[in-house]
Structures are given as C-alpha cells and as structure tokens.
Amino acid sequence: MTDEKISQAEKDEAAYFTERAKAAAAAGSAPAAGPKEHTLFDVQEMELNFGPQHPSTHGVLRLVLRVDGERILEAKPDVGYLHRGTEKLFETETYPMGIPHTDRMDYVAAATNNHAFCLAVEKLLGVEIPRRARLIRVILDELQRLSSHLVWLGTSGIDLGAVTPFWYAFREREQILDFFEEYCGARLTLNCMRIGGLPFDLTQGWTERLSEFVRDLPSRIDDYEQLLTDNRIWKKRTVGVGVISAEECIEWGLTGPILRASGKEWDLRRAQPYECYEELDFVVPTRQNGDTYDRYIVRVQEMRQSARILQQCLEKLQPGEIRGKVPRVIKPVAEEVYASIESPKGELGFYCVSNGSNRPYRMHVRPPSFINLQALPRLAKGHLVSDLVALIGTIDIVLGEVDR
Amino acid sequence: MADESKAHEEKKPRPEATDASGHPWVRSIRAAVPDAVVSAKEFAGQVTVVVAKDAIARVARHLKDGEDFKYCVDVTAVDWKDRQPRFDVVYHFYSFSKNDRIRVKCGAADGEEVPSIATVFLAANWCERETYDMFGIRFAGHPDLRRILTWEGFNGYPLRKDFPLEGIDTGAAIYPEEWPDGGGPPMKDPNRKVVS
Numbered sequence A: 001m002t003d004e005k006i007s008q009a010e011k012d013e014a015a016y017f018t019e020r021a022k023a024a025a026a027a028g029s030a031p032a033a034g035p036k037e038h039t040l041f042d043v044q045e046m047e048l049n050f051g052p053q054h055p056s057t058h059g060v061l062r063l064v065l066r067v068d069g070e071r072i073l074e075a076k077p078d079v080g081y082l083h084r085g086t087e088k089l090f091e092t093e094t095y096p097m098g099i100p101h102t103d104r105m106d107y108v109a110a111a112t113n114n115h116a117f118c119l120a121v122e123k124l125l126g127v128e129i130p131r132r133a134r135l136i137r138v139i140l141d142e143l144q145r146l147s148s149h150l151v152w153l154g155t156s157g158i159d160l161g162a163v164t165p166f167w168y169a170f171r172e173r174e175q176i177l178d179f180f181e182e183y184c185g186a187r188l189t190l191n192c193m194r195i196g197g198l199p200f201d202l203t204q205g206w207t208e209r210l211s212e213f214v215r216d217l218p219s220r221i222d223d224y225e226q227l228l229t230d231n232r233i234w235k236k237r238t239v240g241v242g243v244i245s246a247e248e249c250i251e252w253g254l255t256g257p258i259l260r261a262s263g264k265e266w267d268l269r270r271a272q273p274y275e276c277y278e279e280l281d282f283v284v285p286t287r288q289n290g291d292t293y294d295r296y297i298v299r300v301q302e303m304r305q306s307a308r309i310l311q312q313c314l315e316k317l318q319p320g321e322i323r324g325k326v327p328r329v330i331k332p333v334a335e336e337v338y339a340s341i342e343s344p345k346g347e348l349g350f351y352c353v354s355n356g357s358n359r360p361y362r363m364h365v366r367p368p369s370f371i372n373l374q375a376l377p378r379l380a381k382g383h384l385v386s387d388l389v390a391l392i393g394t395i396d397i398v399l400g401e402v403d404r
Numbered sequence B: 001m002a003d004e005s006k007a008h009e010e011k012k013p014r015p016e017a018t019d020a021s022g023h024p025w026v027r028s029i030r031a032a033v034p035d036a037v038v039s040a041k042e043f044a045g046q047v048t049v050v051v052a053k054d055a056i057a058r059v060a061r062h063l064k065d066g067e068d069f070k071y072c073v074d075v076t077a078v079d080w081k082d083r084q085p086r087f088d089v090v091y092h093f094y095s096f097s098k099n100d101r102i103r104v105k106c107g108a109a110d111g112e113e114v115p116s117i118a119t120v121f122l123a124a125n126w127c128e129r130e131t132y133d134m135f136g137i138r139f140a141g142h143p144d145l146r147r148i149l150t151w152e153g154f155n156g157y158p159l160r161k162d163f164p165l166e167g168i169d170t171g172a173a174i175y176p177e178e179w180p181d182g183g184g185p186p187m188k189d190p191n192r193k194v195v196s
Helices: A001-026 A085-090 A097-102 A112-124 A131-159 A165-184 A206-228 A233-238 A244-253 A255-261 A292-316 A370-372 A377-378 A385-395 A399-403 B024-032 B053-065 B124-133
Strands: A045-052 A062-068 A071-078 A335-342 A346-354 A360-366 B037-043 B046-051 B071-079 B087-097 B101-106 B113-115 B138-140
Touching: A045 A385, A062 A233, A062 A385, A071 A377, A071 A385, A085 A097, A085 A165, A085 B071, A097 A112, A112 A335, A112 A346, A112 B024, A131 A165, A131 A206, A131 A292, A131 A385, A206 A292, A233 A292, A233 A385, A244 A370, A255 A346, A292 A385, A335 B046, A335 B071, A335 B101, A346 A370, A346 B071, A346 B087, A360 B071, A370 A385, A370 A399, A370 B124, A377 A385, B024 B037, B024 B046, B024 B053, B046 B053, B053 B087, B053 B101, B053 B113, B071 B124, B087 B124, B124 B138
Parallel strands: B046 B101, B113 B138
Antiparallel strands: A045 A062, A062 A071, A335 A346, A346 A360, B037 B046, B071 B087, B087 B101
C-alpha cells in the first residue's frame, strides 16, 4: 500500500470513529437493535448463562442473558456467590478488629477500604489525625488507586484480546505491591490503617524509592497509552459501546470514573475533601461521550494525577506523630455517621451505628461495585455478547465487594 | 474535638447530637409533606430526619424534585431487636448543588411493608432488594423484590440480631450425597454433613 493510501485509510477511520461517537452521544443510549436479519435457523430468542465461572466476569458473576443471535435483549445479573456476611462479622467484633475484614471486600484495593472504615469510626469518635498520618494515608490511597487501575487496565485489555498491556501494567503493579509489602508486610490484604492513624511509620529509604518510582511513572503510563489509546482494534471494541449520560449515571447511582467519563466533574476528593486532599493540586479528569473508550481515558488520566498527588505528598512529608489520641478501648457515643471516600471504583461509604458499646451495632457498607453493577443491564441492552465482556471490564467490579 | 485523656474516659468532651428541626431541609419537608417529620437531629455535621413510614416515598420524591437531592446513595436498615417498631430503614441522599447529604429514616415493625422508592430512584432498586434479603423488610411497589445475595429459598434473614452468627441449617449439603455405582437413586448417608 502506498503512503497516500495509508493516510487516506487513517483519515477514513478517524472520521468513522468521530461519527460513531457523535451518533452514540446524540442517541444517549445503546444502539437499538437493528432490523431483524434473516437467520439460518428459526431461533429468535434464547437464554444463555454467562458465568459464574467465566474468565471475563472477573470473579463469580453470573449473568442470565436473553439473546437474539448475538444481540443481547436482556441481561440479568445474579450476584451473591461470594457473600460472606462481612456486615454481620463487623457486629460481632470490636471496632479495631473490623479493619482486616474490610481488606477482603475490594481485594485489589484494600487500603481505600481500610481508610473508609477508619474514617467512619473516627468521625464517630471525633478524633484528630496527625498531619504525617494524613499524608501517609493519602500516599497509600493513591498507590492503591494506581494498583487498582493497573489491574483494571491489564485485565480489561485481556478481555478484549490485548494481551500485551497486561504485562506492562503488572510490571508496575508488582513494584507497588513491593512498596506495600515493605510498609506493612502484606501485598494484598494490607490492614495498613488504624483508627486514629497508622500502625507503622515508613521504613528507611521508602520515600526515596517511592519518589524514584513516581518520577518514572508518567513514562510508564505513556507505554500503556502507546499500546491502546490509538490502537484501531481497541477503539473499534470500545468507542460507542455502553454509552450513558451523566443524568442517567446519577439516576443509577453510578460514581467514580463512570460518572466522570460522562462529563460530570465529581470526585469526593475534590467535592468533600478528607485527610489533606484540599491542599493538593490535581485535576479531576472528565470526558464527554460516556462510552467505554472514555472511561478508559479517564482512568489513565487518573493514574497520571495520582502520580502528581504522590509527588506532592512526598514533598510535604515531615517527621511527626502517626497516631492520634485514641482511647485504648474504643467506645463511641451512641450515634450514627456516614463517611465516604473516593475509592478507585467510586464512592465507598461506611454507615456506622453505635449503641455505646465497644462493638458497632450496625456497620453497613455502600460498595461502589455493587451499585455500579446494577446498571449493567442498562448498558448491555442492544449490544453484542462480545461487547458485554467489554462492559463488565469497564464497570470495574470486584466481586468481593459486590457480595461482601 | 480531640480526645484529651486516655485514663479518664468520663472527662472527655464527647461529640453530641443537636436538634435540627429548624434546619431548612427539614422545614422544606414539613411544608411539602405535612405530618411526615417525626424528629430531626444533627450529629457530626450530618442531618438525620425521622419520617413517618407511609410518607417515605413522597418525602423521597420531594427531596429529589424540590430540594435537588438527585443521587440516592444508599438504602439499608438497622435491627433494634427489642424496640417497637423493630426496624429502622435508613436512606442516604446526596445533592450535587448543595454538596451535602441528608439521612432519612423511618421505622418499620416486623412484617410491615415500607413503600418502595425504587420508582423514584433507580439506584434504590438493588439496595432495597438487599435490605429485604438481609432483614426481611418488604417494600411495597418494588418492581422486582427478590433475594439478591442469598439464594432463592433461603429461609432466614442474616442481619437480624436473632440470626445466629454460625448460620442455620438450610438443608444444603457441603458435599453431595453418595451415588450408588451403576446409577440409581442416591443412598441415604447418615454421615452427610449439612451446614448453612
């Protein structure tokens, strides 16, 4: 093929994608099922079980699909295969004993779970957290956000046939897990926060190694983007797939990158800052089309912002206390609070009811994955079964959090 | 706000709840849905409004359309075993324009139905299903009220305070019954363990 032909083909393709994105955004919903095509056999509809044991469901999610050929007429999620009764367990153990249970909910983002749990109890107690502890918490949160997004990037790439980004993403994730391991001894179930502060101070040389890692990170993210952002196959699989408007996101309770990819600039780190996010300089990335491709872009941009936040936190870090003044036996007043943070997947909230004893009377979790998964039937309607795989990936669910 | 002493817990200044019946949102609910508001309080900057059970759907509609609480964060319940009414159904709403949350609660006795808000907020659909699954509170007018985390046919409500932590015998076996060689109906196994 001559160069002219190639450039013409690229132009045509760019026009095709803009057209497709525009049409999808204008319709504001999934493309309607087209005119009935002639089928070889006279089967119009059938029911199909998707999961619970299927590699692209990211765990034990079962979907009952009603399909017409390859087109999905209806998708009914069936969850609960990983239900362990975490909320019941919280009620039977003291407040500090609840923290390890939170690790097992969103098991690719344990630090943010710990954080939300501790925030709820701290709000109930009215405890002041030392500045160093706040900064280290933010560092751990952002590292966790990076590692969660990297898992998402790798696995959802594999779902759509892009195997290469997985190896790059897990290369950096491995380094992040090493940082966690050095800090608290665990790589996944971190248990790295305590009510009122942190369990440990940072080890010797941790910050230096982290700042080295953070310095290299933008170029690493460039590597992923080089593989996917302008990749024709990736775009064909994601542009215009699963379009949802910001109004509909709010109606369905969708938060996190899904909401931001639909054009609503809402991030709890900015809207209701906790710890020291109000003094940090970062951008809340948004996109307008609200399709799978935009959600990918938003997550990649968030990774870049996380690197910026980490850089700033490392600069601000000063020696000091890492635990606030917390009573030895935690017995909050008989009240109720709701505390939430921006987890990698959306708003993660804990609703804590105390009756004045040393155990929570009721500890309810508002898991972002569970609420976000609810909109999957809406997103999947009218798409092909192969797009469903892209959509499960783009919602970024962790079944441990869905089922708790 | 900081807790000053470790040894003398009584002396600590503890955060307290204040009355919030004069709060603008509470006044607004009272004006829009008369006789709905039972009480209101504020703790740690969070407003809690207790409303009558039958008015909850109208209160939710008013909060959504009148007060711009467009985002239903969460629906759950609390079991106060010995109290009358036994349950509190708890709703959290968030307003993007106010950048604030409101908590609405209503009491429900055992076996009583609560009006569903799943038609007002789509997000409440699964939350109400979960509440039904865990507490056995039925929501009147819910489009699809089925168990969600436990399975169809499970005969218990796990988050009720009288549900034992170790679980109940539901008849589900941890390993299958023994099957005779060469086919035929399963043999009765006296050692077959049954757990929840």
